[in-house]
Amino acid sequence: MFQTRHSVRLAGVATLAAAALLLAGCASSGGSSSGGGGSKNYAITFLPKNLGNAYFDTSDAGGKKAIAEFKGTYAEVGPATAAPDAQVSYINTLTQKQVGAIVLSADDQKAPCSAINQAQKAGVKVVTFDSDTAVGCRDLFINQATADGIAKVEVDMIAKQINDSGEIAILSAAANATNQNAWIDLMKKDLAANHPNIKLDDVVYGNDDDQTSFDKTAALLQTYPNLKGIISPTTVGIAAAARYISTSSYKGKVAVTGLGTPNQMKAYVKDGTVTAFALWNPGDLGYLAAYAAKALIDGTITGKEGDSFKAGTLGTFKVGKDGTVLLGDPFQFNAGNIDQFNF
Template sequence: MKFRNRRIAALAAVAISASLGLTACGGSDSGGGSSASGGGGKTSVTFLPKNLGNPYFDTSDAGGKKAVGEFKGTYKEVGPDAASPDAQVPFINTAAQQGVSALVVSANDPKAICDALNEARSAGTKVVTFDSDTDPSCRDLYVNQATAEGIAKVQVDEIAKQIGDSGEIAILSAAANATNQNAWIDLMKKDLAAHPNIKLVDTVYGDDDDQKSFDQTSALLQKHPQLKGIISPTTVGIAAAARYLSTSSSKGKVALTGLGTPNQMREYVKDGTVTSFALWNPEDLGYLAAYAADALVKGEITGKGGDKFTAGKLGEFTVAADHSVLLGDPFVFTKDNIDQFKF
């Protein structure tokens, strides 16, 4: 999804359908069937998120399911209950043994699943990473939700505005090994150099677990009584932090921004706990990843720079030199626009 002005109205309609179409995570199959290769059969696509029961991946994988339905493939979602570096390995192995055409994976760790992915590729399964990448040697294509630089910058810009460009801040991340989280945090630290009056005093990890993220928010406020802001670049973390702040004495005193979905954050924006946050449309991210997988399976692209393919309603995309495809720029949600979005 590319957050261009001309698509905002369309995004609202698309997101509504995504929210209505979400299914419970747990390996359900939409279309039954047999695995397929590029030899004219149906493309079978298995989505492997970081963990099941995560609202962000519920939405992105629903987008993938919609795309697979459009190109008449078969869809499945599998994954661990908790995000950890090697928890995805058994699911990769099973998919490869079943002869799945393509795996679409959000990696919990850049290296821990590489051997399993390369074994799957050797068996003929195409590997597309999305949301969080592996080492490039372990996949055929990466579908990037937005540039790491853009994601980092929007979060730093928003917290700087909210705290008057001065004061102590902390970061509440997901897993300590998460590829995307660490890339964004490193870039945020660089961006903060342009804000000399803002001091990053702590980085903590909620492991994309709601209760742990809630508890880490509480601990941050106790440990740093002068804290003025929190950045949480994870949808689970920002929602848990907002829930804590909304009923605490820190509401209205400690700013919170990061990456979240409108449905998770709506009540906290409307009650004044959160002023703004950012994201892309995760439904479109999953949708694009599924079409990229289908293009690889059918031999329309190989994943090399300059390859072009069409991703349904999103239009044409070109593969970059680093074997990645860019969805678009992050979008900032506020009380003035949040009701336009229903995902």
């Protein structure tokens, strides 16, 4: 989930260079074997799908807060744009820097696995959050909500907003985003089983880029003139779709829902473009991921089912099947409650 910018090769080279400098700086200012945490290596680096993304800015800030609480060393690095193998070089560099843990939102289920396995062999703990890798190539996955729960809340919202009848489309992130694809598959099943009068016309991909998502929204509305609703299970996509519709003749006629953050969606809720949308608190997600990394570094848990650990102010969490820790259920935001939140 996600917000991108930037161009291709030169931007990638520049970002890699900047990442190397940042990591070198971290190593010289506390990212050593102690990582600022006494005898434990609490040098923990967050590696989101891409930088410059409001969602990951919030999640990683939650991680930074947690790491400060247990006196570790926080860093964040990442590619300018999300791509299947864009995170591999960062994982390799972090392994060479001997960080204590990498907290990763995976751009691809399999592409980073070889690099992750090398990191684990070097003693680096690897925690995924938001978007998982294959089960065998990380220590833990911090799941923001169950895939079933996310898919169901999105279908329920669009069904309510279009009176359970009409044509809809899905505006997703990248075509290979593992979390997005899992949710979309479940949405399709829910629609087929429980909403026979809703027709899913198309699934399109905005690549977690604001302008691309904006353009894809325009194209959907031109291609499907009877469209009544758009589900966007990505924070970039839902904001771009709402921005397009808010100043068009489709406002009030085409519903927009999905997953978004309160701050980015507040104006669209208040002007009537969006009735309701859902999300979890990404700050809590990053906070929980950081404490999970600490527990792995401490040896309090290994990632096996039944392990439990304390996550600061969030309380105690238990490791479930396949090394998964669940944050909680999605929350619906609307005009009645959106002013209570600031992220």
